Every structure is written in structure tokens, then in C-alpha cells.
Amino acid sequence: MIILGKKYTFHPTEWEYLTTQFRVEHITLHDKTADEVIDQIAKILQQHLPKLIILNTAVPVPDDVIAFLTRQELQGVQFMTIEHFMEKHFHKCLIHENLDDLSFLEEIRPYSTTQYILKRLIDFTGIFWITFFSWPLMLFAAWRIKKESPEGPIFYRQKRVGEGGKEFECIKFRSMVPDAEKGKPQFASADDPRVFQWGAFMRKTRIDELPQMWNVLRGDMHLIGPRPERKYWTDIFEEMIPYYNERHLVKPGITGWAQVNYPYGENHEDAMQKLMYDLYYIKKWNIKLELKIIWLTALTVLGKKGI
Numbered sequence: 398m399i400i401l402g403k404k405y406t407f408h409p410t411e412w413e414y415l416t417t418q419f420r421v422e423h424i425t426l427h428d429k430t431a432d433e434v435i436d437q438i439a440k441i442l443q444q445h446l447p448k449l450i451i452l453n454t455a456v457p458v459p460d461d462v463i464a465f466l467t468r469q470e471l472q473g474v475q476f477m478t479i480e481h482f483m484e485k486h487f488h489k490c491l492i493h494e495n496l497d498d499l500s501f502l503e504e505i506r507p508y509s510t511t512q513y514i515l516k517r518l519i520d521f522t523g524i525f526w527i528t529f530f531s532w533p534l535m536l537f538a539a540w541r542i543k544k545e546s547p548e549g550p551i552f553y554r555q556k557r558v559g560e561g562g563k564e565f566e567c568i569k570f571r572s573m574v575p576d577a578e579k580g581k582p583q584f585a586s587a588d589d590p591r592v593f594q595w596g597a598f599m600r601k602t603r604i605d606e607l608p609q610m611w612n613v614l615r616g617d618m619h620l621i622g623p624r625p626e627r628k629y630w631t632d633i634f635e636e637m638i639p640y641y642n643e644r645h646l647v648k649p650g651i652t653g654w655a656q657v658n659y660p661y662g663e664n665h666e667d668a669m670q671k672l673m674y675d676l677y678y679i680k681k682w683n684i685k686l687e688l689k690i691i692w693l694t695a696l697t698v699l700g701k702k703g704i
Contacts, residue, residue, distance in 0.1 A: 492639055637665050655675050
């Protein structure tokens with residue numbers, strides 16, 4: 398693989414994937430003529446025969462370079478933009494502060510009537526079976542919470558931002574000590590001292606999310622969708638992350654594409670990465686993707702997928 402330019406800096410996990418799947422060569426376009434870029438590409442093609450070239454450039458690629466790349470397609474060398482590469486290989490929509498082409502936003506829209514009906518059918522069917530199999534686990538979870546942290550309530554209620562930016566009351570099993578947030582809100586972190594032992598297990602296996610089935614029945618949420626955040630954080634992220642509001646085009650979910658692909662977030666960069674997955678989910682929504690998320694979430698709950 399040849400990467401032209403450095404518009405997008407790959408996340409460490411993405412880079413690890415690239416270096417295990419491809420032999421990666423990097424060419425910068427800064428202060429180079431089209432002929433110099435073509436010469437560099439040609440030398441690499443002669444030495445390693447890469448089959449993929451990624452246009453990761455913040456500036457337009459010179460016409461002569463595009464013409465050269467087009468001729469290489471006849472030899473089996475494929476080239477694509479970084480945006481298409483991210484969707485094809487990482488299943489996420491690239492978000493970049495300096496994106497000139499915003500056409501991808503046109504495909505990120507609320508669900509159609511047919512899609513919404515299918516989503517609600519999945520919601521009710523999923524909740525029925527989850528309740529059928531998990532009610533003993535929920536009773537046990539409530540008992541363990543009172544045993545390990547008796548001074549607090551079993552359930553934790555908190556305002557979250559949903560569809561259209563409107564707030565609703567989200568309910569979860571409490572996983573932290575009472576009054577965990579003293580002062581301004583803060584993200585939970587790995588080995589967070591505010592989380593008691595059973596709470597940590599619930600968070601890892603997503604058991605703490607089970608009471609949100611009530612939110613799904615009420616119509617506040619779907620079974621699957623972008624995770625709802627607190628308004629305190631959405632206000633911050635809307636200022637720092639381009640297109641963050643796009644995730645509010647649809648109802649949030651108990652689980653989602655970001656949750657099965659990325660661990661708990663702790664900062665602005667994590668929120669950016671999760672947004673890329675959320676936008677991919679909204680853009681590419683289909684039954685197959687929905688069922689895949691359900692399957693991956695089940696693996697997480699069963700402890701087979703440690704994120």
C-alpha cells in the first residue's frame with residue numbers, strides 16, 4: 398500500500414491493522430512537483446508491487462498524478478480516497494476538520510418510514526427475548542448492587558440527549574458509588590476508583606445497560622443506535638468536533654456500532670472516533686448490520702469480546 402499525503406493521522410489501532418495487513422509506504426506531496434511524486438510512486442511499484450494507493454491529501458492531487466494512477470489501474474493497482482478507504486476497511490466515516498467535500502453528509506439522514514418500522518420491530522422482538530433470558534440476571538444484579546454498595550439506589554437516572562437534541566431520562570443499573578461526581582461531570586476511566594467491583598463487571602459486560610429496555614419501550618431509544626450522551630458533553634463536543642450534531646438525527650441505542658468497535662471513551666479523541674462509527678451506522682443502516690451489532694454485543698456480554 399502507498400499512502401499519498403497526511404491529511405488524516407491514523408489512530409494507533411488503525412495503524413496496527415494497516416501494518417499487519419499491508420506493506421505500507423508513505424509519500425508526502427509537500428514541496429514536490431507532479432513529476433517527483435510520479436517518480437517516487439513508480440519506484441515503489443517496481444520494487445514492491447503494491448496493489449492499493451490511498452489519496453490522503455488535504456490539497457487537490459495534480460492532474461498528471463491522477464492520470465498516472467489511472468494508467469496503473471490497467472496493471473491491477475487500485476487507488477481510492479482516504480474517505481472511501483476508511484469506510485471500506487474500517488467501517489467508519491472519516492471526520493476531518495478540513496474536509497472540502499461534504500457530499501457524504503447528504504447520505505446521513507433520518508430513517509425512512511420503512512426503516513423506522515423495521516427498527517421498532519427489532520426493538521420489541523429484541524426486548525422480549527432479552528427480558529425472557531435476562532430477568533434472573535437482572536434480579537441478581539440488583540442484589541449485588543445492594544450488597545456491595547448498600548447506601549445508594551439500585552438504579553441510576555440521568556438526563557441524556559436523544560433524537561433532535563432533546564433530553565430524556567435514561568435509566569441504568571448503578572455501577573458507581575453514590576455521589577460519584579463531585580463537581581463537574583467527568584468521563585469514567587479504566588480502573589475508575591468510583592466504580593465498585595460488581596459495577597466494573599456490569600460495565601464491561603454491558604449488564605448495567607439492561608434497564609434501558611424501559612427507555613426503548615417508551616420510544617426514547619432504539620435497541621441499537623448511537624449511545625446517548627449528557628448535554629454537558631454534547632455541548633462541548635459540538636464545539637470541538639465537526640458534524641457532531643449529525644448523530645442526533647436518529648434515536649440513540651442501548652448498544653451500537655461504536656460500542657462494539659471501540660472501548661469506553663475518556664476524551665475528545667475518543668468521542669471523535671466513536672462519532673465516525675456512529676455516522677457510518679446511520680449512513681449504511683441495513684438489517685445485516687443491525688444483526689451483526691446484536692451478535693457482537695452478545696459476545697461482549699458473554700465475555701468473549703473484551704472491549
